[in-house]
Amino acid sequence: MDNSSPNTAPEPAQAAASSFDAGKLLRKLLHYWWLFVLSFAACFGIAFFYLNVTPPVFLIRASVLVGDDDGSSAAKKASGGFDISSIMGGVSANVQDEIIVMGSESLVQQMVEELGLNVNYSEKHGFMKHEQHYRNSPIVVEAPKELYDTLSTAMVFKIKCDKMGRADIKVKKSFFNTLVHLKGVQLPVSVKTPYGIFSVQKSNFYVPGKAYNITASVKGYVSKAEDYMADVDVQLYAKKSDGISLGITDSNVQRGRDILNTLMRLYNEKGLKDKDTQAIATGKFIDDRINLIYKDLIGSESEIEAYKKAHNMVDPEIQGKAVIGKQTASENAIVALQTQYRIMSMIRDFIANPANKYNLIPFEADSTAASGSVAAYNRLVTERMRLAESAKDDNAVMHNIDKQLAVTRANVLRGVKSSMQALNIRLAQAESQEAAASDKISQVPTTERETRALYRQQGIQNELYTYLLQKREENALKLASTTPKAKIVDKAYASSKPVKPKVPMVLFLALCMAVFIPVTIIYLLHMLNTKFSSQDDLEEISAVPVIGHVHHNRHKEALVVRQGKTSAIVELFRYLRNNVQFMLTGPEAKVVLVTSSTSGEGKSFVSSNLAASFALLEGKKVVLVGMDIRSPKLADMLHLKPLPGITSYLAKSDMRLDEIVQHMPGNESLDVIVAGAVPPNPSELLLGDRTGKLIAELRERYDYVIIDSAPVAQVSDTFSVAGMADATVYVTRANYTKRSMVKLMNRLVATKRLANVGAIVNDTKPSQDNSYGYGYGKNDDDK
Structure with a gap:
């Protein structure tokens, strides 16, 4: 028995502030053990099925x-x-x-x-x-x-x-x-x-x-x-x-x-393939230039031969070596400048040819004005070649590069023209210097000067021809080369173990889901459930102390508390009786009001068995009063005469108390006053003076007065007698009473319309509470 006063039970806010009750949570989860079993079976079944049908995937x-x-x-x-x-x-x-x-x-x-x-x-x-x-x-x-x-x-x-x-x-x-x-x-x-x-x-x-x-x-x-x-x-x-x-x-x-x-x-x-395509295009261009230069070179050699025959000359260079040594440097400069001028001309011709619109310029310009633009042009062409490998014709980046190429091509032409103008100026200067030197060697024959001019022209053609032959050989080597663009470091190889499915991860996810699914379902059921199922659930939402609970009645009779009978439900009523005694403070506190929110919560069942439990106390006289006059049930429940009852006493001023009191068979200490006939004016009848007189007389005659009153959420009859009671037992029913009705109880207590209230939970399942798990001997018929 709980020795603490039920009135000192913690409020919900205080309970929320208390430490987390892991045992309570575990008991609630264990109540749904079958859901966990099904979840584990389903999740691991799906996991093993997935592992069985999913082929291993390798990297x-x-x-x-x-x-x-x-x-x-x-x-x-x-x-x-x-x-x-x-x-x-x-x-x-x-x-x-x-x-x-x-x-x-x-x-x-x-x-x-x-x-x-x-x-x-x-x-x-x-x-x-x-x-x-x-x-x-x-x-x-x-x-x-x-x-x-x-x-x-x-x-x-x-x-x-x-x-x-x-x-x-x-x-x-x-x-x-x-x-x-x-x-x-x-x-x-x-x-x-x-x-x-x-x-x-x-x-x-x-x-x-x-x-x-x-x-x-x-x-x-x-x-x-x-x-x-x-x-x-x-x-x-x-x-x-x-x-x-x-x-x-x-x-x-x-x-x-x-x-x-x-x-x-x-x-x-x-x-x-791309490299060969570019090499073939380059080779064709070089061959064309070689044929052109070769013709010029043959023409220069023919002119020299004809001139020597006409002037009977063997080696003009040796003959004039003594007199023309000073002008050698000037001639070399003229040759170099004319060579550069020819290269500029070749670049100009290459750019001007529409067939070379997107080809690289195959020569480098040895000129500050043109070399930069030529390099920039080649970079853009190279970038376009790379992009053309993967991009389509309508690619925006390709169009942008084409626009840049057009601008850069114009810059190259301007640079080449500027370089050619500069070379002309420098060539004119070199020729002027050569002319001045020639004037100083008046002894040199005219034939020697003319021969020099012929040899100079031949040297220019020969140098260009040699240069192009060298480039043709380099291009041929590139074309013959079969070196791949990418060197294979590792051929394709597979991982030794599959990367999917990962068995530990699949089993771990199955374990997590097997726990998560039932916990989620339980949580959703709890959130969606408008009712509660145990004393613990009621304590979480109740503002009044919970003084006990009563198991589901498996007996055929409504009155389960009898002399000499011991069972789990009887012991629970004894536990409830003890807690009610703690609520009755003082020798004059003896009236207990039993009420509920709505009908069907077992208020009459609880009040009759609570009265029977008090009647088992030695030397105590107890009376059970049926004041639920709108829906009387005590007479049928206890197999008593339905008339006369409370309504007859309250309506007739000359009726005595002894006329309505009935003795409970088998329990000499328990008397019962049934409700009687249903009156047309129940509220006015309970508000009369006879109600107070009745309660006062019952106080004098009995040690305990148990009043079975009407539900407070449906009618106001209970409040007519609530002020005459010393304690109130508020009956709720597991899996029946809605949480909103508990809020109603809390409001009634907060507004002091009901005083000294203790709540109980009726019709709980024995499996949800292990407080009475031990046996009760031969008389334990509740097992």
Whole structure:
């Protein structure tokens, strides 16, 4: 028995401030143990099913090293500073640009087409068992390349082939859209669809006499390439490096290896093809210039030969060496200036030719005015070449570069013209100096001067011819070179363990969900439940002390408390009686009012058994008064005469108390006053003077007066006698009384319309409370 006064029970705010009751929470969760069992079974069942039907996925990786073409620097030095290696691919590789090229749609589409990845095959074995086929499917779906190039939708071919070789073919565009359905056809067969004609036929892996259930997923090259562009991971291997790392996850290791290896091979083939294309264009330009210079050189040599014959000369240089030594320096300067002037002319002619609109300028200008613009022009052309590998014609960046090229091309022409003007000025100065020197050597014959002019012209032609021959050999070496653009560091290799599914992670998620789902359901049920189910639940929301609870009555009789009877429910009423005694302070405190919020909460059951429990006290006289005069139940419950009752006493001033008192059979200490007939004016009847007189007389005669009153939420009758009671027992019922009714009880206590109140919970389940879990011997009929 609780020795503390029920009036000192903590308020809800105080209870909320108390420490967290883990045991209480655990008991509430254990009450739904079956929900946890179902959740664990379902979650781990789904997890094991997922692990069983999901094929392992492996990570396949590869790496390449992208660098500059060899020999570009050496070629520049050997050429005396004139470098055309940029037109042959000898520029520094921009790794970020190469990453774009390697993952470009055109390259991936070419890979998909070569490996036939736009058609995927799977074979069903039993329930939810599928085998992925890669280049070993017993039945294949084929179509012309042109159809796959234009196919814009995905289709699924479901092919069921029996042991006799007869096939049922169903072509679906979506789950609900069937395009073609063929039954009992022999393979090979042509399948006509709205998108084209496909051929379904047996492959070399077909085994006669075996049944097959094949599903072929068909997509166009472009659509499948877009899928793989998202799947293939191309990124920088490490910061400040020229390495590229490629990766893909696939359930078929061989397919993943083929994808990466094919991508790297196609990338190198594309680089070699681009390099050869540029080298061929450069070679043609150089050959044209060589033929032109060769003709000029032959003409200069012929003129020298003819002049020598006409003037009977053997070696004019030796003959005039003594007299022309001083003018040698001037002549050398004139030769160098005229050579530069011819190079400027060649650059001007190259730029002016529309066929070279997007080709690199194959000569370097040895001029401050032109060299910068030529270099800028070559950089833009190189950038456009790289972008053209992956971009389309309508690319905005490509249009922007074309505009820049047009502006830069004009700047180059202006720079070349400016350089040619400057060279003309310098050439005029050098010729003026030579003329002055010639005047000083008047002894030199005219023939010697004319011969010098002829040799000078021949030297210019010979130097240009030698330079072009050297560049043609360098270009031939580049064309013959088969060095790939990317050096393969690691061919495609697969991880030793699958990356998906991760068994520990799947099981951990299953464990989390197995706990989370029932806890969430319990929480939602608690939040959505408008009722409470136990004494603990009531204590959380009640502002008044909870003085006990009563189990569900399994007996046929409503009066379970009898002399000599011991059971769990009887002990609970004794516990309740003791707590009510603590509420009755002083010798004159003996009237207990029993009420509830609404009908059906067991108020009459509690009041009658509480009165019977008080009657078991030795030497105590107890009376049970039925003041629920609107809906009287005590007479039927206790098998007593329904008349006369309280209403007769209150209505007739001459009726005595003894006339309405009935003795309870089997309990000499318990008397009962039933409600009697239902009056037309119950409220006015209870407010009369006879009510107070009745209570006063009962106080004198009995040790305890238990009043079974009306529900407070339905009628106001209870408040007519509430002020005459010394204590109030407020009855609630588990899984019946709404939480809003508890708020009503709290308001009534807060407004002091009910005083000295203690709440109880009726009809609780024994499994929710272990307070009376021990046995009661032979008389324990509540087990």
